[in-house]
Every structure is written in structure tokens, then in C-alpha cells.
Amino acid sequence: MSNVYSMIPVPQAQQIVLDHCWTLGSETIPSHEAVGRVLSVSVVAPDSLPPFPASIKDGYAVISSDGIGTYNVVGESRAGSMDSPNPAQGTVVYITTGAPVPLGFDAVVQVEDTEEVPSEKVEEEEGTMTSSDYKQAGRKNRRVRILKAASPGQDIRVVGSDILVGETVLRSGEVIGVAEIGILATVGATHVTVYKQPHVGVMSTGDEVVEPSTSPLGPGQIRDANRSMILAAAAKAGAKVTDLGIARDTEGHIQGCFDRAVSAGVDVLITSGGVSMGDRDLVKPLLERTGTIHFGRVLMKPGKPLTFATLSLPSAAPGEGGDPSSEPQRSMMVFGLPGNPVSSFACFYLTTLPALRKLMGWSNPMLRRVQVKLAQTLKMDPERPEYHRVALQWSKCPFLEGRAEHVGCDWWAVSTGNQISSRLLSARSANALLEVPQASGFLRQGTLVSAILIDDLQAMPDPDGLSLQ
Ligand SMILES: Nc1nc2c(c(=O)[nH]1)N[C@H]1C(S)=C(S)[C@@H](COP(=O)(O)OP(=O)(O)OC[C@H]3O[C@@H](n4cnc5c(N)ncnc54)[C@H](O)[C@@H]3O)O[C@H]1N2
């Protein structure tokens, strides 16, 4: 059975996966724990910001029609406390940034556009006082010269100019990042309602695969790279993760891991290894018997034997008095990633990550594509499109160095070197998968190619290992 799967293109595989995703329910959690989660209920501001007309500057609140002149300082308004002086023509109020502008005053003149006029008492002591003494000397008895006329509203944030009461500050479907946490705090939303996190179980398969702590390695053994890597990738994507260990190459062992995934309540099971054509490749046969395989081969390099299946599970036991028919049928998605570490890596980003994002409520779960220029000529593969690991670098054209055309910058895709699917170092520092078309011949240096972003562009590649030169 396992060799009968027709090879489908990557976009089709991605669509099949997304078509089998559901959106998990919602839960309400403390806002400070919500980074990376997706809102399922919009957040509305219960009050305006600023809640009062607030000064943008340290200076004096004035009546703008008074204009330039010397005025009595009749009070002060500081952030957090304020006098309530009677507004009167010819008076000003000392004010600090963020403080409420007292009623009747309609502009603020920054302190740089004013001049202290020493009071008589202060003048008597002149010569013995420092400028900070002046500040301490009781602002209410002071006079100040306004040097620049103010226009009405100058340097005042009006009520609601940052956030208006009733405004939707965050929409359902938005991913919560750092700024969003600040916005939630601003509007007093200490809790938010977000989509639940998918629960991901990760297991490796293979008689040769041993724990990373194994040393020295026994004959034929290799350390398990995939499990740690995929657990980290799923956790980084925002999933809850469960380590299901390593299954030996027997149906019993693999089934045992599947059973543990089911009892742990896993939504997405990710296996690696055992999906190709060998007589010990037992993952596909097991999935064929226990669930539905939606595809078992994909036209991609690396990752050809990538397998995707769903398993229908018995519904969760209904609570006392519960109606069993109202319990939704549970199902578990299974990604059978190929054993070669780079194949696992690429398949996770191209198919599993969009699925996890969809489960978490992302409205556009696909990874972003950008157009980049190729830093070195690459040989294409006539049999499969290749997802070539590259580090994107913002730089000038690397091969016009010193020439007149060597101007301006572009995003350049620098290959991570030998792309064999066993060499995990080809994924090191990679922030994109370059989409190298299936074709004969070469893709020339400087060609525009699309690249799928798998990491942010902040982490710059190691300059020794990956250089444009
Ligand atoms: N006759 C054919 N043979 C193979 C085909 C094919 O089409 N016909 N496809 C090849 C491709 S492409 C790939 S990719 C591999 C995938 O094979 P499996 O998914 O069955 O993986 P294994 O055979 O179990 O392992 C492959 C390779 O990866 C190493 N490995 C496995 N698990 C781990 C792990 N957790 N950490 C690190 N390394 C791991 C394993 O030792 C093998 O070297 O099949 C080709 N064969």
C-alpha cells in the first residue's frame, strides 16, 4: 500500500492540511500571559485616553487670547495632582507633561518659550539663590513672561485623542505581540479571551535513533535530532508540547506512542522517520490501518515522503448527566515527517506550522513570501522543486563590488551550502526557504526568486559561515 501514493505538489498538500484544521475553542487568560496568542473576542476601550485634556509639554497653561506678556502664576498642575485655579485673563498655571490642563485654559506654552520674572521677595535674595532655589520658591507667587503667543489647543492632547471610549483597540483574530500587551494594560483589560493552544505531541521512530545524551554512540546509532528540534519549533509557534519519546521500529512500539498521544489529549501528532519505502518504514502502514492518509508523497526536495493523516478518536467521556451526542467527535492530525533532519525541518515549516497557526486562530496562517535576489548561481533539480535553505541579507550587490552599478541595497539570498537532507547545518542560520523551481539547468546569480520566511530577519547569520563574498 505505502508506495501507491501519488506525488502531489506542495500547494495542494498545504491546502489539504488547512482543510482538515478546525479552530480550537476559546479561553480567558491573564493578559500578561497572552503574547503570541490570537484574540477570539475584540477588545473595546472602556474609557478615553487621555481621560482629560493633557499637556504635551512642561510649561504654562495659558489663555491663548492673552498673547505675549507677563502673567501671574496662579497655580500648578502636575501629572497626578492639580490645583483648580479660577481661570482669569492675565493668569497662567505652571504645568508638567501629562498633567491635566485646568478648565478655562486653552493652550500650553513650553517652558523654553517663557522667562522667569523674579518676584520682589526673590529679587531681594538674588545673588544667593540658585535656579533650583527659584523653582522651590513657591510657584504661586511667581510671575512669568510668555515670549511666544500660543494658538488655541497648542500642546494639548484632547480627551480621547489617543484612544476614544468605545473604540475597538484590538480585533478578534489579531495576534498579541508586545505592543498589544501594552494596549491591553492601557485599557485596563487584565484578562483576554483567546483561542486555545493546540496540544502537539512529538515522537521519533527508528531502531538506530537514541537519546541525545547517549555517549559514546553504539554501532549504527545516531542521536535523535528531530524530536528536540520539532518540540522547540512547535513550542515557539505557541503550541503546548508533549514529548512522546522514541519508538523502536515495531508496530507495537509506534502504536504505543500513538496511544500515549491520544491519552494525553494531543491535537497534532508529529512523527519523524519510517515513512519511506523500507520494510521497517512502519508509520504509513499503521496510519493506513488506524486512520485516513490524505497524502503520502509530496513533490518537494527535501521531504518527498511527507505523510499527512487524520485519526478519528473516541469522544471525550461526557460529564455526569451529559448528552453523549452533543460531544464533538475528536480527531487528531498526524504529520509523518521524513527522518532526514532537514526534511523534517522543511516539512514542519511548509505544512505543520500553517496548521498550528490555523488551529490557534490565525486568519492567514501561511508563511510570508518575499522576493529576493540570488547571491550565487544554483543548479536546479529537474525532478523536484527545491526548498533551498538560505540566509537573507540586506546588502549591496555582492558581485558588482567596486563597479559603478554597485549602488543601493537589496535582499540577497545566500545559500547555507551543501543541501543534502541529512545535513542539519544547512538549516543553521537559515531564515528562509528559497523556492527553486523544478527544472533543468541553472538559476543564475542575481535572479529574482521567491523565498518563504521561516524566521524573523533580526537574527543575522554568522558572518564567518555565510558571507556574500
Ligand atoms: N527506495 C526509496 N528510498 C528512499 C526514498 C524513496 O523514495 N525510495 N526516499 C528517500 C527520502 S527522499 C527520504 S527523506 C528518506 C526518508 O525516510 P524515512 O522517513 O523513512 O526515514 P528513515 O529511513 O527512518 O530515516 C532517514 C534518515 O534519517 C535519519 N533519522 C531518522 N530519524 C532521525 C532523528 N530523529 N534524528 C536524526 N536523524 C534521524 C536516519 O538515521 C536516516 O539516516 O527516505 C529516502 N529513501
Ligand code: MOO
Ligand atoms: O526528500 Mo528526502 O527529504 O530528499 O531527503
